[in-house]
Amino acid sequence: AQSVTQLGSHVSVSEGALVLLRCNYSSSVPPYLFWYVQYPNQGLQLLLKYTTGATLVKGINGFEAEFKKSETSFHLTKPSAHMSDAAEYFCAVSDNSNTGKLIFGQGTTLQVKP
Amino acid sequence: SAVISQKPSRDICQRGTSLTIQCQVDSQVTMMFWYRQQPGQSLTLIATANQGSEATYESGFVIDKFPISRPNLTFSTLTVSNMSPEDSSIYLCSVGGLGWETQYFGPGTRLLVL
Numbered sequence: 605a606q607s608v609t610q611l612g613s614h615v616s617v618s619e620g621a622l623v624l625l626r627c628n629y630s631s632s633v634p635p636y637l638f639w640y641v642q643y644p645n646q647g648l649q650l651l652l653k654y655t656t657g658a659t660l661v662k663g664i665n666g667f668e669a670e671f672k673k674s675e676t677s678f679h680l681t682k683p684s685a686h687m688s689d690a691a692e693y694f695c696a697v698s699d700n701s702n703t704g705k706l707i708f709g710q711g712t713t714l715q716v717k718p
Numbered sequence: 719s720a721v722i723s724q725k726p727s728r729d730i731c732q733r734g735t736s737l738t739i740q741c742q743v744d745s746q747v748t749m750m751f752w753y754r755q756q757p758g759q760s761l762t763l764i765a766t767a768n769q770g771s772e773a774t775y776e777s778g779f780v781i782d783k784f785p786i787s788r789p790n791l792t793f794s795t796l797t798v799s800n801m802s803p804e805d806s807s808i809y810l811c812s813v814g815g816l817g818w819e820t821q822y823f824g825p826g827t828r829l830l831v832l
Contacts, residue, residue, distance in 0.1 A: 638820070638821075645828075646825060646826075647810060647824055647825040647826045648761075648810065649823075650820060650822070653820055694760060698821075704748075704749045704751070704814045704821065705751075706763070706821055708760045708761045708762075711759075
């Protein structure tokens, strides 16, 4: 069975500081990994994804994540936080089968202080 | 990608009543999914909506409570039956599956049951 753990339900950073949101996964097969963002009162928007190939993936809004198989991690980073980055972030894993199912982590609320 | 719309965007309902949520996609898709996001929680998959056959429900969700229809490849409905305050959640549909590495989410339906 697959699972996702996001370390830290709340992360607070100052504007301009590094953003690091942690995600660890468990999967018995090569996973597909995703980060989604949810702004207040909105649906989920895909930030980035890893399926195969390059382990460092770049997404929208300056975010990137690195797939580290040895650490079973897929941490999300952004060099410099902006006030508009304040949102809920979800890491998710798929077993890349034709079921298409996603397993989500518990989410991390990012607060950006001026 | 896909453009997904949901109706209604939000509703306030009385306990004991039922609400049907619609999900419309702008292109034909193999798989459609329904998720529930309870207040302050992550997303939980309710079921996979299968075109032309009965939906596939996840553990803890049953057809009598959450009947789903999928009459064609661009449309699905989820009904929340005999509602109680515990059903107050955001309900999201998503599309993806075989040939689609990524799931795309609708804007969600925010349901409050009094």
